[in-house]
Amino acid sequence: MTKSEMRLRVIIAVTETTPVARLWETALRLLRETPADLAALYLQDDRWYRVASLPFTREILRRGGIPVDFTQQRAEQVSRERAARVREAIGKLAAESKLEPVFESLSETDAARLRKFIGSRENIFVAPSFISTRPIFSMLSEMNCRIELVEAEEEQERPAYTLP
Amino acid sequence: MAADAIQQYHVQPDALRKLCSLPADFAKRSAENTAESHIGQQRAIDAIRFGIEMQRDGYNIYVLGPIGSNRHDLVKSLVAEHAKTRGVPPDWCYVNNFSNPERPQSLRFPAGQGREFRDDMRNLIGEMQLAIPAAFEGDDYRNQLRAIEEDTKKQVEEQWASLNERAAEEGIGVLQTPTGYVLAPLVDGKVIGDKEFNKLPEEKRKEIEAAIERLSEDLQERVEMMPKLRKDHRERVKALNEEVTEHAVSVQLADLIDKYKSMPRVAAYLDDVQDDIIRNAHDFQEAETPALPFLGRDSEHLYGQYEVNLVVDNASADRAPAVYEANPNYPNIIGRIEHRAEMGTLMTDFRLVRSGALLQANGGYLILDTRRMLSRPFVWEALKQSLFAKQVSIETPGESWGFVSTTTLKPEPIPLDVTIILIGERWLYYLLSHYDIEFSSLFKVAADLDDDLERSDDNVEQYARLVVRKAQARELLPLNTAAVQRVIEERARYAEDSERLSMHMSSLDDLIEQADYWARQRNSAEIDAGDIAKAVSERRRRLGRMQSRVIDAIKRETLLIDTSGECVGQVNGLSVTDLGDFRYGHPVRITATTRIGTGDVVDIEREVELGGAIHSKGMMILSSALSARYAPDLPLSLRGSVVFEQSYGGVEGDSASVAELSALLSSLSRLPIRQCIAVTGSINQLGRVQAIGGVNEKVEGFYDVCRERGLDGSHGVIIPQDNVKHLMLREDIVDAVRRDAFHIFAVRHIDEAISILTGVDAGERAEDGSFPEDSVNALVERQLVEYATARKSFAREAVQDDEV
Numbered sequence: 001m002t003k004s005e006m007r008l009r010v011i012i013a014v015t016e017t018t019p020v021a022r023l024w025e026t027a028l029r030l031l032r033e034t035p036a037d038l039a040a041l042y043l044q045d046d047r048w049y050r051v052a053s054l055p056f057t058r059e060i061l062r063r064g065g066i067p068v069d070f071t072q073q074r075a076e077q078v079s080r081e082r083a084a085r086v087r088e089a090i091g092k093l094a095a096e097s098k099l100e101p102v103f104e105s106l107s108e109t110d111a112a113r114l115r116k117f118i119g120s121r122e123n124i125f126v127a128p129s130f131i132s133t134r135p136i137f138s139m140l141s142e143m144n145c146r147i148e149l150v151e152a153e154e155e156q157e158r159p160a161y162t163l164p
Numbered sequence: 165m166a167a168d169a170i171q172q173y174h175v176q177p178d179a180l181r182k183l184c185s186l187p188a189d190f191a192k193r194s195a196e197n198t199a200e201s202h203i204g205q206q207r208a209i210d211a212i213r214f215g216i217e218m219q220r221d222g223y224n225i226y227v228l229g230p231i232g233s234n235r236h237d238l239v240k241s242l243v244a245e246h247a248k249t250r251g252v253p254p255d256w257c258y259v260n261n262f263s264n265p266e267r268p269q270s271l272r273f274p275a276g277q278g279r280e281f282r283d284d285m286r287n288l289i290g291e292m293q294l295a296i297p298a299a300f301e302g303d304d305y306r307n308q309l310r311a312i313e314e315d316t317k318k319q320v321e322e323q324w325a326s327l328n329e330r331a332a333e334e335g336i337g338v339l340q341t342p343t344g345y346v347l348a349p350l351v352d353g354k355v356i357g358d359k360e361f362n363k364l365p366e367e368k369r370k371e372i373e374a375a376i377e378r379l380s381e382d383l384q385e386r387v388e389m390m391p392k393l394r395k396d397h398r399e400r401v402k403a404l405n406e407e408v409t410e411h412a413v414s415v416q417l418a419d420l421i422d423k424y425k426s427m428p429r430v431a432a433y434l435d436d437v438q439d440d441i442i443r444n445a446h447d448f449q450e451a452e453t454p455a456l457p458f459l460g461r462d463s464e465h466l467y468g469q470y471e472v473n474l475v476v477d478n479a480s481a482d483r484a485p486a487v488y489e490a491n492p493n494y495p496n497i498i499g500r501i502e503h504r505a506e507m508g509t510l511m512t513d514f515r516l517v518r519s520g521a522l523l524q525a526n527g528g529y530l531i532l533d534t535r536r537m538l539s540r541p542f543v544w545e546a547l548k549q550s551l552f553a554k555q556v557s558i559e560t561p562g563e564s565w566g567f568v569s570t571t572t573l574k575p576e577p578i579p580l581d582v583t584i585i586l587i588g589e590r591w592l593y594y595l596l597s598h599y600d601i602e603f604s605s606l607f608k609v610a611a612d613l614d615d616d617l618e619r620s621d622d623n624v625e626q627y628a629r630l631v632v633r634k635a636q637a638r639e640l641l642p643l644n645t646a647a648v649q650r651v652i653e654e655r656a657r658y659a660e661d662s663e664r665l666s667m668h669m670s671s672l673d674d675l676i677e678q679a680d681y682w683a684r685q686r687n688s689a690e691i692d693a694g695d696i697a698k699a700v701s702e703r704r705r706r707l708g709r710m711q712s713r714v715i716d717a718i719k720r721e722t723l724l725i726d727t728s729g730e731c732v733g734q735v736n737g738l739s740v741t742d743l744g745d746f747r748y749g750h751p752v753r754i755t756a757t758t759r760i761g762t763g764d765v766v767d768i769e770r771e772v773e774l775g776g777a778i779h780s781k782g783m784m785i786l787s788s789a790l791s792a793r794y795a796p797d798l799p800l801s802l803r804g805s806v807v808f809e810q811s812y813g814g815v816e817g818d819s820a821s822v823a824e825l826s827a828l829l830s831s832l833s834r835l836p837i838r839q840c841i842a843v844t845g846s847i848n849q850l851g852r853v854q855a856i857g858g859v860n861e862k863v864e865g866f867y868d869v870c871r872e873r874g875l876d877g878s879h880g881v882i883i884p885q886d887n888v889k890h891l892m893l894r895e896d897i898v899d900a901v902r903r904d905a906f907h908i909f910a911v912r913h914i915d916e917a918i919s920i921l922t923g924v925d926a927g928e929r930a931e932d933g934s935f936p937e938d939s940v941n942a943l944v945e946r947q948l949v950e951y952a953t954a955r956k957s958f959a960r961e962a963v964q965d966d967e968v
Contacts, residue, residue, distance in 0.1 A: 050357030051339065051348040056373055060383050061344040064391075067380065070346050078341045 008036035012090070012101070013127040013136075015043045015108075016082040017154035024093045026150050027126045031099075036124070040090045041117065042083050042105040043136060048075035108136040118143055128152040170920055173882075173909040177902040180893045182619075182662035184652035186628055190645045202238050203626045204617030204667055212239060215609035216246045216529065216583055222608045224551070224584040226534070228593045229613030232670030235587050236488070236531070238613070243486040243529045243585065250484035253527020256476040256578050257281065258514045259433055260469045262440045268473075268514030270576045271430055275478040281430065282472040284420055289467045291416050292441070296448040299412040300405075308404055316397040323386045323393075330382065334375040338383070345383055347376045402446060409445035413438065437470055468515060475499075475519035476526060476578075484528035489521035492537040497521050498546050499558035501573050517575050522547075522556050525582050534588025534596075547584070551606050555580050616659040616666050624652055627665050634673060635691070640680040643691045650693040651675060654700055657860065657892035675699055697895075707746035711865075714741075714750045718869050723810055725751045727870050727879060730836035733757060735921065737808070737823035738844040738862035738881070739815075749858060749865025751842050753809040754820060756827035760951045760958075761803020763791065765828065769808060769815045782818025786825040788849045789914070794945040798952035804828050818846040819856035822882070826918050833943035835922040841909075842866040843882040843917055851914040855886035860893055867897050867906055875900060880907030882917050915941070 010030050012023050031038060051057050052075035058067035059074065068074075083105045094101055106113045114136070125147045131137050132149060140147055187193070202209060208227065215225035229235040255278025258268045273281055299305060331338050331347065337355055339346045348355045349372045361369060417438050424430040441448070447466055478485070489496055499520035503510035521530055537543050542561040549564075550556050555577035557564075563572060586607065593610065596603040617623050628648045635643055643651065652665065654675060659666035666672070676691070678699035683691040717723040725736060737754040740747055765787040769775030775783070783806065791800040806824045808815055822845035830837045844862050845853040856862075863881045870879040883891075888910050900906035911917045915926030918940050927939020935942035 047339070047348065047355035050355050050360075051346055053358035054349070054361055055358070056376060057346060057348065058380060059341055059344045059346050060380060060387060062387060062390075063343075064388055067344075067384070070341075074341075081342050 007121070008034055009039055009121050009123045010036045011039045011041050011123050011125050013041045013043060013125050013131065014086055014090070015128070015131070015154075016045050016086060018086070018128050019152050020086065020089045021093065022152050023126050023128065023150050024090070026148060028097060030124060030126065030148065038094075038099055038101040040087070040101045040103045041125075042086055042103065043108040043131075043134075044079055044083065044105060046107055046109060048078050051075070108134060111139055114139060115143065118145060122146075124148055126150060128154075130154055169925070170909070173911055173916060173920060175883075175888055175891070175901075175908040175910045177898050179888055180891050180898045180901055180908060181653065181895065182656065182892065184624060184628075184649040184656075186624070186645050186649055186652075188645060190625075190628060190648065202234065202241075203630060204614055204623065204665075205238065208611040208613045209238070209242065211609055211611035212242050212585075213246070215585070215611065216243060218609070219583075221554075222605050224607045225586070225609040225611055226593050226596075226607045227585060227587045227611045227613065228590045229587070230589060230615065230668065232668045233613050233615070234667075234669035235613055237669075239531055239585055239587060240486065240488065243531065247484040247486050247528055250528065252478050252481045253484060253581075254476075255279065255474065255478050256519070256523065256526070258473040258475055258517045258575055260514050261576075262436045262469075265469075265513065266573055268517060268573060268575045269429075269433065270578050271427075271433060271472075273427070273430070275481060278472075278474050279477055279479045281424070282474045284423070285470060285472045288413075288416050288420060289470055292413055292448075292470075293467060295412040295416075296409055296441075296445075299408045300449045305404070305408050309401065312397065312400045312404065316393060316400075319393055320390070323389065327379070327383060327386055331379050334379065335372065336375055336379055338379075345387075347379050347383065349376070405445035405449065406442045409448060410438075410442045413441050417441075441470075469513070471515055473515045473517055475517060476523050485525050486529045486531065487521050487525035488531040490533075490536075492521070492532050492543055493540040494542045494546060494561050495520060497532075497537075497543055498550070498556065499523060501558065501560060501575075512573055514573065514575065517558055517573065519558070520556075522550055522580060522582060523578060526556070526578070527581055529583045529585055531585045531587065534586045534592050537586070538592070548602055548606060550580055551584065552602075553577070553580075614667055616661065616664040619652075619656060619661075619663050619665050623665065627655065628652060631672070631676065635676050635680070638673070638677065638680075640676060641683050641689065641691045643676065643679075643696075644693075646693040647679065647691045647696050650696040651679075653892065654696060660857065660860065660892075661890050662892050663889055674703075678703065704746070707743070708748065710741065710743065711748040711750070711868075714748075715868055715872060718751070719872050725753055725869060726839035727873050728876075729839050731839055732834055732836045733827050733831035734839070735823045735827045735830070735837050736839060736842035736866065737820040738842050738866055739808075739820070740858035740861050740865075747858065747861055749861035749863070751866050751869055752811060752820075754806065754823050754827050755809055756804055756806045756824065756831045758802055758804040758828065758831040758947075760801055760954055762955075763800035763802060765790065765802070765804040765806065767806055769811070774811070774814050776814060776816030778818050779815050779820075782821035782846055783824065785818070785849055786821045786828070786847055789825065789847060789851050790828065792849060793851060794941070795948045795952060798949060799955070800948065801951040801955035802832075802948060804831065817856070819844050819858075819862075821845070821847045822853055822884075822914060822917050825914055826921050829914075829918050829940060829944050830922065832947045833922075833940050834947075835924055835940055835943060837921045838878075838923060840870070840876075840878040841880050841882060841907075841921055843921060845882070845884040845887075845911070845917070847914055853884045853886075853911050853913055853917060855884045855890070859883055859887040859890050863891075863908060864894055864897060867900065870906065871900075875905040877904055879905075880909055882909045882911055882920055885910040885912045 010027050012020075012027050014020055014023060027038065030036065049072065052070050052072045057070040059070045060067045087103050090101065090103065104117055106117065123145050125140060125145055127147055127149055129149045129151045130153060137147070208229070212225055212227065215223055227235050227239055252275040255273040255275055257271045257273065257278050259271055261267050261269045271281070328338055335350050337348045337350045339348055339355070349361060350356070351360060361372070364372070417434060421431055421434045424434060495518070497520045499522070500518050501512055502516040502518060503512045504516070537547070542565070546561070546564060557577040558575050560572070563574075584607075590612075617627075631648050631651050632643060635641070651672070655665045655672060656662050658668060658671060675696065679691045679695040682698040682702070683695040688695070714723065718725045726734070733756045735754050736751045738749055739752045740749045765783065767775055767780060767783040770780045770783065806827060808820070823843045825847055826837065826843060844856055844859065846856055847853055863883065866879075866881050891908070897906060901908060909920050911920070915928075919926045922940055925936070925939050927935040927941040929935055929941070935945060
């Protein structure tokens with residue numbers, strides 16, 4: 001076991017609807033208390049794949065025109081775009097604190113990859129409180145991970161219309 | 165011919181140089197009197213006055229006169245005099261044409277008000293730059309804008325909320341993708357996939373599909389409604405901006421509209437300004453320098469469109485303008501449209517329209533130098549076009565001639581009311597009159613300046629006063645009376661006529677300025693006659709290198725000129741070489757040979773194309789004179805040839821025809837010609853000797869050669885009697901003649917000339933048709949008869965030979 005593998009790791013666990021800033025504050029506090037590495041774990045929302053698996057799902061375009069099929073490929077694009085958006089938000093916060101967290105993205109139902117990511121290291125997960133109802137919470141609990149829940153509600157999507 | 169017979173042809177010393185005699189107190193009196201600036205030009209002055217007072221179409225003026233005739237000063241003084249009587253013309257401005265910015269509109273103002281309007285608009289812009297942003301930054305505006313935004317946002321959110329609510333009722337979730345929306349079935353609030361969906365009862369599945377179908381239509385309608393909401397929002401914001409802007413500028417603009425209400429076009433323009441400001445109110449919110457030059461209009465552009473381009477400003481004028489354009493190129497006359505480089509592109513607008521001399525002179529007079537104007541491309545046609553159209557259209561030559569098709573400005577034409585005064589040489593006037601059919605309809609007034617004026621006592625007095633005044637005006641040393649007299653004499657010499665005075669003013673100025681220099685060189689307080697003489701002689705010396713070379717060549721006998729002895733068929737003619745600013749005379753050897761022939765007199769100069777047309781004409785006339793005078797009943801059986809010896813350039817003029825005929829007569833008569841005498845003059849078919857040009861230079865040229873070789877009292881020049889009045893010879897020649905060291909003979913007929921040249925009486929034909937025995941004419945006729953007889957016998961022998 002190398003020295004770095006033994007070092008404590010603070011992991012921010014975020015979804016596409018997580019208010020990242022609030023979690024970031026908690027993670028910084030932990031880092032100040034204990035020397036640790038920092039990582040960000042993006043939990044992919046599988047709903048895009050689920051909805052794409054339905055034969056009648058169409059995407060109604062904001063610019064108008066004829067609705068188009070919402071395919072698995074399109075679901076993948078949307079998922080990636082959301083992950084990128086979250087990564088960008090974390091990247092900005094990290095740059096302000098002069099930190100360089102590792103970013104990992106995986107499906108919250110993919111236990112094998114989650115286990116591999118956690119490994120044998122000591123991890124502290126900083127996660128939004130609403131995650132406690134999600135399957136990943138029980139998985140992390142089973143893996144004896146320490147979880148620091150931050151009181152937060154899922155961010156509601158506002159109409160994506162901009163005024164002129 | 166006896167010496168006393170020759171005496172009758174002598175020109176007396178007093179006639180060789182007509183001296184000027186002014187009253188002794190002239191200089192003193194002249195200082196107290198003003199002098200007429202343009203004496204002797206009354207005809208031209210009347211013509212110019214007529215032209216500038218004749219305010220009708222086409223009465224533009226062409227002033228004909230050589231360079232140095234003071235034509236510019238004359239025109240400017242007359243125009244300045246008349247300009248006082250005409251009112252100050254209006255000001256002209258170019259302003260933006262808001263409905264068509266490529267055609268800037270012109271505005272006319274009473275003199276001085278153009279500048280005032282420009283300043284008013286500048287003030288307005290300054291106030292707008294403060295008032296408009298302030299209005300947009302005010303709480304009132306922000307509150308109203310926020311209210312509109314919130315209202316719109318509320319409408320959007322209401323749409324969204326009601327859709328979400330309805331979807332939730334039907335168990336459907338609305339998901340937002342980056343580009344749109346997806347409707348997904350929910351079970352226990354969670355989006356389900358195909359596996360879960362397929363596990364649902366068929367009826368439920370159909371319900372879900374139907375609900376999604378309905379909601380899709382609803383969502384689609386709402387999506388399509390969004391642009392309208394945006395548009396409504398924009399319009400409300402725009403209306404607010406307009407209201408705020410109008411409120412901010414209306415007070416200032418109202419004052420201006422009231423001030424200029426008596427000028428309908430100006431008032432209409434101000435209305436346009438107000439409409440434009442209000443219409444583009446949004447721009448004033450963002451009227452800051454953009455991050456990148458091409459991303460938006462900066463405040464300079466935004467406010468600049470309300471500036472005023474004052475192209476004609478007569479605010480400080482107290483009379484009609486009189487403009488002289490020294491460089492009459494197209495832009496300087498018509499005007500130009502300038503450009504500025506922006507991001508590698510040339511841009512322009514109404515502010516870069518520049519007026520030319522035509523507009524600057526509008527309502528007055530425009531003075532142009534014809535030669536300069538004609539040498540500048542496109543100017544003449546553009547000028548005529550403007551005069552015909554009575555308006556000035558400022559456009560580039562390329563645009564005017566249709567060479568360029570890129571979009572550019574086309575400013576509204578400005579009405580034109582101007583008198584054009586062209587100043588130019590006579591030949592240009594005649595050229596334009598002949599070849600430009602429009603010229604005479606546009607330039608109906610010709611003001612022809614005289615080159616010289618009569619040397620009457622009155623004119624001499626005025627001219628002398630003018631000389632004194634010129635010296636005063638140039639701050640030269642004063643001229644004493646003797647100096648003025650000498651100037652008058654030199655002006656007669658310049659006019660090549662002892663009875664006239666040259667009106668070439670720049671050469672007069674040069675003369676007195678140079679005399680001033682020489683007077684100062686000897687520390688004199690005044691210019692005297694010696695200084696004038698010195699100025700003349702020094703000038704001659706400065707320019708006389710070529711003349712010296714010719715005299716030197718004669719002296720060294722490279723150029724063969726005999727000034728003593730006698731020779732058959734050889735005579736000293738006289739020619740003048742013109743170097744533009746200076747000319748000099750010198751002798752030229754003319755020889756003639758004769759033999760039996762068919763009546764031809766060959767002009768060798770013409771044969772080798774070195775003789776000009778007038779010279780050839782002179783030769784033909786003398787040939788005709790020869791055949792008309794001698795043996796009229798016999799065919800002219802002569803072959804003569806005449807040549808200018810050692811002449812390697814062109815020969816022009818007929819002033820050598822007396823010399824040429826004299827050489828021919830000598831050859832025929834075998835009488836030698838005295839080489840100490842040179843001869844000049846043209847001849848007509850009847851043997852009459854006629855006046856020629858450059859008589860003074862010719863006499864002086866021969867005198868200088870003879871003086872170099874030593875005057876012995878035999879030397880002289882034969883000139884036409886008609887040229888005596890033109891004599892204004894150098895004083896040293898007059899002295900030589902007075903001392904009998906040199907002679908000037910004036911003749912009227914070839915007989916007189918040949919008598920002097922040969923020393924043998926020419927002889928008059930008696931009633932019986934014969935000439936006196938041994939006279940020149942008798943010998944010539946005898947020779948011609950012999951030629952005719954010999955030719956006849958040759959012809960007979962030739963016929964007999966043919967018969968044999």
